[in-house]
Amino acid sequence: MARPREFDTSTAIGGAMAIFWRQGYKATNLPDLLRAMGLTRGSFYKAFADKETVYFQTLLRYDTEVVSTTLAMLKACDAPLATTCLMPLFTPSGKTDMGCFICNAMVEVAPDNPKVAQKTQEMADRLKEGILDVLEVRNVGTSPAHRADLAEMILHLYFGFQAMGKSGRAQDDWEGRIRRLLGEV
Numbered sequence: 001m002a003r004p005r006e007f008d009t010s011t012a013i014g015g016a017m018a019i020f021w022r023q024g025y026k027a028t029n030l031p032d033l034l035r036a037m038g039l040t041r042g043s044f045y046k047a048f049a050d051k052e053t054v055y056f057q058t059l060l061r062y063d064t065e066v067v068s069t070t071l072a073m074l075k076a077c078d079a080p081l082a083t084t085c086l087m088p089l090f091t092p093s094g095k096t097d098m099g100c101f102i103c104n105a106m107v108e109v110a111p112d113n114p115k116v117a118q119k120t121q122e123m124a125d126r127l128k129e130g131i132l133d134v135l136e137v138r139n140v141g142t143s144p145a146h147r148a149d150l151a152e153m154i155l156h157l158y159f160g161f162q163a164m165g166k167s168g169r170a171q172d173d174w175e176g177r178i179r180r181l182l183g184e185v
Contacts, residue, residue: 006043007037007038007043007047012037012038012039012047013054013057013058013061014061015036016036016037016054016055016057017058017061017062017101018036019036020055020058021104024108025051025055025105025108026108028051030044030051033054052113055109056119058101059101059116059119059120062101062102062123063123066101067123067126067127070127070130071126071127074086074130074131074133074134075130080138081179081184082135082138082140082184083175083184085134085138086131086154086178087175089154089158089161090157090158090161090174099162099165099166100158100159100162100163102120103159103162105119105120106120106124124155124159127158129151131154131155132147132148132151135150135151135182140184141182150182153181154181157178161174
């Protein structure tokens with residue numbers, strides 16, 4: 001009879017996500033990862049195949065906890081201006097100094113890992129669709145193609161905002177910029 005797991009998988013994945021987010025995938029060695037997850041080497045290998053498997057599970061968790069929550073927030077917004085609905089994307093969070101987990105994954109891991117590349121692209125596409133929905137509901141832009149272009153630009157601005165936040169750059173007038181971009185001045 002197999003021994004039952006003596007750790008909470010969710011807690012372990014949370015610890016892994018925190019260290020990958022803070023240090024990056026490549027800089028996180030196995031001892032760091034084991035400490036962050038609260039696991040022994042034996043428990044780690046019984047539950048997870050390798051570091052890459054754990055990393056992908058942290059990406060799935062980010063999708064569930066952050067991307068899905070962000071999309072729900074965008075969908076639930078009933079403000080008359082699109083800028084008001086989009087501003088939470090451009091408001092520093094407690095983790096802004098670590099950047100966006102998707103951005104970090106796209107830059108560091110996706111170029112060498114097709115599975116991570118596909119997942120990060122799926123998450124980015126979902127975020128873009130959420131932004132596009134905000135624009136469509138408020139009839140922002142001159143045509144559907146214009147709204148799609150605006151959604152793409154806002155997604156790229158969001159990723160840039162996250163990257164610049166990681167570098168410690170001041171978070172200045174994003175609301176004004178988004179208003180001007182959307183013609184809501």
